[in-house]
Amino acid sequence: MAYYIKLLKKEVVARDTMAFYWEKPEGFEFIAGQNGDFALIEPPETDEKGDLRTFSFVGAPFEENLVTATRMRNSAFKHVLKNLPIGTEVKMAAPHDDFKLHKTATTPAVFLIGGIGITPIRSIIADATHNHLPHKITLIYSNRTPSDAAFTDDLQEYAKTNQNFTFVPVFTDKTVEGRNGERGHIDSEMVKKYVTDIETPIYYLSGPPEMVKSMRNLLIEIGANEDNIRSEEFDGY
Ligand SMILES: Cc1cc2nc3c(=O)[nH]c(=O)nc-3n(C[C@H](O)[C@H](O)[C@H](O)COP(=O)(O)OP(=O)(O)OC[C@H]3O[C@@H](n4cnc5c(N)ncnc54)[C@H](O)[C@@H]3O)c2cc1C
Known part of the structure; x- marks a missing residue:
């Protein structure tokens, strides 16, 4: 339409x-x-x-x-x-498109997102919070510095109001100060720290194709089931 x-x-x-x-x-x-x-x-x-x-x-x-x-x-x-x-x-x-949160609420959702890939994810998490969806949701959101990260105020707010939502900001610039989140690139150790049972969740990746590809490879390397990885590639970046 x-x-x-x-x-x-x-x-x-x-x-x-x-x-x-x-x-x-x-x-x-x-x-x-x-x-x-x-x-x-x-x-x-x-x-x-x-x-x-x-x-x-x-x-x-x-x-x-x-x-x-x-x-x-x-x-x-x-x-x-x-x-x-x-x-x-x-x-x-x-x-x-059909890039949306899965229906089975007992299956956790894990989002591994970089930069502008946050756009559909902010929508999904705002919606889950507003509708009190029971899904356990973890967002690992990587940017170079806090100035590069969009919608963090909203995401922090959802993390406060939605007990089922864990927000992990990641800054690849290791000189970024403050105690919240992680520093460095998203790697297998970082994912395993927040996702204890790698095989169970549905994983969501979105953003520039290179980021999506590297996150998919990382997940497969640490034992995620490829059938449980959903992705949206932002062609053109
Ligand atoms: C499902 C989906 C969701 C997306 N969501 C977002 C979003 O929320 N935010 C966002 O920023 N981006 C999003 N994108 C990507 C977005 O559509 C743009 O491609 C991107 O923003 C880059 O645009 P640009 O003008 O900066 O880049 P450019 O590289 O200047 O333009 C990219 C576009 O031009 C085409 N193109 C490149 N070179 C040529 C050429 N020589 N001749 C003809 N065509 C060419 C590409 O196929 C692409 O469509 C999404 C893409 C998809 C597929």
Whole structure:
């Protein structure tokens, strides 16, 4: 289904990372974790990569606006998006894909996420918290520094209100101070510290293909069942 929706607000949510708030079309329904294709209409500038990008919904279905977020890069699409006047319409085709939390609540969920891959995960965890879902959820969320990490305030809030949710921020820059979370790259020791029974959970990976690939390899190496790994690759990074 295609919709014409207006930009309501934009904000910086991390280094080189912006969130875009869109009006939610009447009757539009989606499942936390899904995404949409956003097409610019007659943009002032374009390049060979075209005027359409897929973005996951950052907001959960119960939240008022549709929100997307992206790392700002040099493509014509992102340049136009960054400077898009409030009130401009884009064409959105949505919802797409089936990247959503599993139904069996006794099976834990573990998310191994880097950088911008957090977008569908924030939606899934906001939704699980709002709906008091009983799933045990662990999020290991890696960024270089705290300034690169989007939505950490929300995630910390969910960790306070949702007893079933464990949030582990990871900073690859080992000089980052403070006692919370972990330092260094996500490795097998780090995963085993937070996931005691490796074979049981359903694992979720999302983000740039390289990150997804390396997390999948790591999980298989430490004994996760490949059938229990679900992933969403953000082509284009
Ligand atoms: C399911 C899904 C969910 C996603 N969710 C998000 C999200 O929440 N946030 C986010 O930031 N990104 C997301 N992405 C990725 C997003 O769609 C963009 O690809 C990404 O943001 C990079 O865009 P860019 O303009 O910076 O990069 P670019 O490299 O400039 O553009 C990437 C796009 O151009 C195409 N392309 C590259 N080179 C060429 C060429 N020479 N000719 C023609 N086409 C070319 C690629 O296939 C890709 O579609 C998602 C992708 C998928 C598939």
